[in-house]
Amino acid sequence: QNTKIKVGALRFTSHSGSFVAKDRGYFADAGLDVELEFFQAAQPMAVAIASGDIDYAVTAISGGLISLAQKGAIKVIGGALIEEEGIDGQQILASDAAYQAGVTSPAMLDGKAYGVTQTGSSFHYVGDKIAQAEGISMSFKPLQKVGAVIGAIKSGQIDAWNIVPHIAKPLAGSGAVHIIGAVQDYLPGYQTTTVFTSTDNAENQRDKTEAFLAGFSKGVTDYNSTMIDMADGEAGVDEMVKLIHQYVYADRPFEKAKPSIVNGTMRINEGAKLNMASVQDQLEWFKAGDYVDQGVTIEDLVNTSYVETMS
Amino acid sequence: MDIRLENISHSYDDFEVMRDITLDIPDGRIVCIVGPSGCGKSTLLRFIGGLERPSQGRVVQVGNPPEGCLNPLTYIFQDFALLPWRSVEGNISLVLEDHGIKGARARAIIDDVLARTKLSDFAKALPKQLSGGMKQRVAIARALAVKPAVMLMDEPLSALDSQTRELLMDDLVSLWTRQPFTAVYVTHNLAEAVRLGHRIVVLSRRPGQIREIVELDTPLGEREYGDPELERQQKHLWQLMRDEARAADAELINV
Amino acid sequence: MDIRLENISHSYDDFEVMRDITLDIPDGRIVCIVGPSGCGKSTLLRFIGGLERPSQGRVVQVGNPPEGCLNPLTYIFQDFALLPWRSVEGNISLVLEDHGIKGARARAIIDDVLARTKLSDFAKALPKQLSGGMKQRVAIARALAVKPAVMLMDEPLSALDSQTRELLMDDLVSLWTRQPFTAVYVTHNLAEAVRLGHRIVVLSRRPGQIREIVELDTPLGEREYGDPELERQQKHLWQLMRDEARAADAELINV
Amino acid sequence: MSDATLDTIPATKAKPEDGTARPVSFRGGGFAPKPRRWVGLVVFLVLIAIAEWGTRAGWISALTLPKPSDVLQTFQELYASGLLFKHLGPSLSRLAVGAALGVSLGVSVGILIGLFSYIRAGMVPLVAALFPIPKIALLPLFVIWFGIGEGSKYALIAFGTFTPTVVATYGAVDNVDRTLIRMGQSFGLSWFSIVRKIVLPGAMPGILSGLRISLAIAIILLVAAEMLGAEYGIGAYILQAGSLYDLERLFAGVVILSVLGVLVSGAIAIIERRLLGWRT
């Protein structure tokens, strides 16, 4: 009898690791009976891990996540999406108005408005890092919902934003916004998303957690090799897109969904490797901004005993 | 100014309310209309005041309203129809404002009508502070303020208890004796009719038709509480109406 | 069963409503209580029915209620107090249900009281379909259903128009003649008092005190609409009350 | 119609010659709007036509409003794919369970508040303090308190419908005609009989009209509730469309909620006609 677990996911391409592992039976092979729980936003996913409603999930590091980790509720156990040179990562966008006014690279964003979902969100982190690197200052507009940010940048009410490629590319294609840079130029090796679980799972249920990571990693490997390394050619891509289409853009016809899914391709860390340097940097940034308690340590946040770390 | 009703009939959709009513309301007299519930008394009064139009027939006014008359056909309602958010004087000034009468002129009129209705001490009171009898006095004062040619009264006393009713009848009689006014007075109450009416029109049950017109010759001032001649008239009217009233009362209302 | 009121006084906080009222209500007679507005008539009736407690004095019942009496002291209210969501028979069965009377026994009682109040055809009607007079008849039927020892009536006819009032007075008289009941009948209306009362208690203006008790010996069945002797009594009562009524009417109400 | 009175000539204005007879002038009518059913439909059609025209002609930008015809097509696709019912099913059951919980609890508490002094004194300020709390602010807490399953969705909707129902119910109990209650007491009815046979039916009109508002709020809260880990559901569908700035789907979802609201309000009207036929 397989152990029943629940895995949280968003209907985004970046969660393909879990989709593939479930669909191709890798979780089952690892002795897990996985049920996917879908969320509309990343933040409730962290809370749901804390409340014990789900066991594992993948999301960006946010103030809320660190807060919950400090309360002893959750732990990061591995890495997922990462910015890697040579592969399309998160794009920096400028609104058409700003672009026409001469903002053609992030360096020209001085004094401009940068869209974020919340103060102390990962967007804020990225924007602030860009500003620091360029030695400029920007104002950050909290708009809560990705949709609201899209609306704001399309109508030129904010000047810039960063977002994953599967959203960035079609937006740029429509001509309403322009890509003016890539996040990886500023934050090489940025650990965009991490795998995390409850402290109880991480500390007391080692077998289960290892089994999950094993299954998940297999899914990630499949995904990377098919979509990025093109190991199985176009046919392989088609098959993979079909698999993902069951979970993402399910209500659109396949033809419409495919470009979006392909556009969204980003590398996910093999073996859920975790870039500790990036995590450490993010934690320091949150502390510096006073978005989280000053007493949080990297040990509160991460359990490094599961996966290989890089630094 | 006289009022003449010419062959008035009326139906609401298919619901016949009154049939062929012809009636004269001579200047300076009080005409009482009595009849069982639902026979169309209030409707008839609305026709006279121009608030509604009959299906057939017409209401005409013969002659001109007297000098200074602001609103020839003026109502006094059963439920007083005072604006609860205005004081006694505010309620009276309401009907003057639209005629451009303000300030000292309005003041003079208001003081005059309040004095005539013995309300001078209550000018600043709100309706909620007044008993029913006082409220109806305010309504009468308001009607007097526009110097009406004809007063149209729809059961003006029936919301009052019977003692207050007696008091107000006395007041109406003394108002009329000092300065006769024309009035159409709708009531259920035969005692009121014989006390105040120069002419009493008895309507039949719905569809309302004129059954009888009784003329009373005793001058208003001489009619007294419990006058035997009036009692006799009242008894006669009650015999006319009794069975119709019973039948009207036992009718189911469609709602 | 007699009722005796012993030295009843009452104040609401510092507001004195009545003072030292002592009164006997003998079995089988109708006692009318008249008095100007606000003199405490309704309050007194609430004391008799046990719905409120006087500050001083007490109400006692002397002797036992008759056999089969479900609710010795039974009210009939001015505004009928029918449940609008129950039909005529539902309103009557309401007061039987709590005594465990259901099914055929209830049916028999309901049919009996409806017949006595001439309502048999209206058993299924809702209150909204009935005229005021019919509604009060239903309330009377409901009161009869519990075989009361004493009926407590608070201006039962004052919400009705005067023609319906006449009709219902006749009905009450015929009910009483067939089977005499004890009643305390509060009213403003002196005509009602002299028509229905064996004993008429006149209260003064607030604080209510007994001013006079008038005994009427004419049997109820022989009192007629417009009876000269009754008119005389009525006139006498009116003279007693007139000034007090006027003063009571002109009082400002504190709200 | 109020419109009709504008042309009325006051009776005083005209001054005919002495002795002549002239009809009394009409000055009544108005201030009583009459139903004109088709106008509502026409307004909707005109608005939609304008939107269609504007989006087609381009003077309404595609960013501002989707083409109504595209929304319709999205709706058809949603229906054809069977997803419509997959979304509608969970939403309706959440609405039903959540609203049933909130309303039944609200009615009970409202009646207790209406009847007992101490409960009133204790609960009324509490309800007043709970009312202005935005439910979306509490979302993170709801996850901890009730989990991400159906529990938290029911709880959110129940919480949102609870407060307005309480307020409407105790208002309705306060408005029950006291003479009816005195009547019940005067016939020696027991306390429970009075509550069951007089207070409850008497408060029913007020409770039902409160239900209109509560249920509208329940529909509004559906979106907030489905922020919490909902896979299917109209709210989840709208949120997802919003996060992708997919206006066609956003509008299709909003139209569904709107229709749902109109249907619920119609259903209450029917219940009112059934249950409250005794009202004049």
Added chain:
Amino acid sequence: MSDATLDTIPATKAKPEDGTARPVSFRGGGFAPKPRRWVGLVVFLVLIAIAEWGTRAGWISALTLPKPSDVLQTFQELYASGLLFKHLGPSLSRLAVGAALGVSLGVSVGILIGLFSYIRAGMVPLVAALFPIPKIALLPLFVIWFGIGEGSKYALIAFGTFTPTVVATYGAVDNVDRTLIRMGQSFGLSWFSIVRKIVLPGAMPGILSGLRISLAIAIILLVAAEMLGAEYGIGAYILQAGSLYDLERLFAGVVILSVLGVLVSGAIAIIERRLLGWRT
């Protein structure tokens, strides 16, 4: 108090010997809750004390509820740092402007609906369809329509208060005593005089009681409005606290909104007492 009647003995039960005199038994009272002011305060204090005890003793986990004392401390810090007013200022001005817009528009439209048949027929279904639309679902659109500045915040609050105000207002106009209007006509008052002097004051009680609901909704919508690019504001403060899962600040913010709601409702009560002193 309703509580008092439970011990009443029906008058029929006791059967004294023949000829004896005994007092009539009392069976009235009750069903009229009396104010007991201090109870509300006690309930609040007890609830807070329990929360404090539980969080200190540990049987309420820190994830579930913050310590009330910590919330108080957060609040003090907020006050001491001057940030309280930095947050309160923009929120209050958004509330004021948004609610003023929505309410004044709502009252105007409501009155037009109350007076004119065609406007009624056209607008009522529209309002009914707008009511159940959740404002948060429209956030992305509001960004396009009204920008991310103050405009969209005003618009969202205005939109949220508009519909309930319209419904309350035309209900109130419908309930204005028609005999008063007929009275106005019978004295030859002009249409505008009737509307201004009779319809408007007569509808005022209904409009004000609708305002209670509208303003509570405005406060609730503050959080939604401040989702749109607000740096300061109680709503923004709550949202940020929520996303950082900082329960102390979340509760501090919620308490502020709750107090705001109670204050607004108190203010309306005062206005009612002033303006509607004429009611019995």
